[in-house]
Amino acid sequence: MGKWLRRALFAFAVLFFGWTFLNASWLAPEPVGKPGLVAHRAAGEPIGTCTPAPGAARYPVLPDNSLAAIATARQLGASMIAIEVAPDGTIAPARCTDSFGAAPTLSQIAQVAKPKALLFTFAKGSDAAAADRLVAKLKAIGRDPVAAGDAFYAADEARDGVIARMRALLPQAWVFSAASARTCRDAYRKSGWTGVLPDECKGGTMMIPIDAQGSLAGWPNRLLQRMKDGGGRVIMVGPSATAGEVDGDPAGLTLPEQFGEIPASFNGLIWVDDLWNLGPSLYPRVDNRSRAEQDAGEAAMKARRAGQR
Incomplete structure (x- = not known):
């Protein structure tokens, strides 16, 4: 083996080990x-309805x-609750019009959700x-969205105008x-x-599909630390298949076992499409559903799993 080849291999080895340590998750702070x-x-x-029979699963609403x-x-168990904002900037009415408080005011929403943060989603x-x-x-209602931890969100680029305006109003x-x-x-x-956080992520948000974690350097601990240091946030969403998206809005988790695919050290937010079943599965102490409701929810989970095979 020639001298220059040995030097090249040595340099490559040094770079490789340097890169490995730079992105080693286990070396990052927990x-x-x-x-x-x-x-x-x-x-x-279509599991469940707006007017379910007694004991039926209510979670689809x-x-x-x-x-x-x-x-x-x-x-x-939600730490943040999505609230749909109508195109004119008012609170959209509930889809299930027979529900209690189907046309709430913003003040009522803030009071009932307290102390949880709100995710205002622009339609x-x-x-x-x-x-x-x-x-x-x-x-007008005296709510400081920064102090409350609220967020303002739009699904696609077509709504970037409202997002840009919101950034200007509430920097x-x-x-x-x-x-x-x-x-x-x-x-x-x-x-x-x-090892450098791109400008697109500084002060920004990263959504990570549960089936795309392995493609991100330093996942999970190193990435989470870099985003934190850069003033960013991380949200885990459902699988990357576009079938679950609605108008560019990524799907969330729909099965309790999907929590097992998320690293134990993850401390960001988890996008959930079925809080009725997934909330209690992660935090059993909050489960105040009746036995009949729990059984109905489990039956729905079995049907969902069968449909995904």
Whole structure:
């Protein structure tokens, strides 16, 4: 073996081990805290109805913008509850119109959800004026979204206008879109191995599908530390298959066993589409469902698993 070849191999070995230590998750500080659940949206498949029979599973209507759904989401372990904002910036009425509090005011929502944070989700067709109206309503009820830990979210780039306006109105608040979260993830996938957090992620949000964790350098502890140091947040979402997306909005977790695919040290947020079943599975002490409701929920889980085979 020639001298230059030996030197080249030695240099490669040094670079390789340097890269390994730079991105070694086990060498990063252990993340502090536990993950939080985002009551993102109701499960997509037609299980259950707005007016279920006694004992039937009610979870498909969570979250639903009704006071009943918000109260249940709070009780079943959600740390953040999605609230749909209509295109004109007002609170959208609940889909299940017979629910208690089906047309709530923002003040009622804030009171019932307390002390949980709210994820204000702008509907399709929202423009910059919707942001102005929502901020005015928040000021009118005396709610500080920064202090409350609230977030403002839009699913796709078509709604970036309302997101840009919200950032201008509340520069210290958590404002993001699914599109910007994907941009952060893609940028990190390309350059994260260097140990440098890309600009797209600084102060931003990264959404990570549970089946795409292995492609991110330093996952989980090193990545979580880099995002924290850069003022960013990490949200775990459902599988990356687009079948679960609705208008660019990524799907959340729908089965309790999916929690097992998330590292134990993960302390970010988990996007959940079925809080009725998944909340109690992660936090059993919050389960206040009746025995009949628990049985109905488990039956629904079995049907969902069978449908995914």
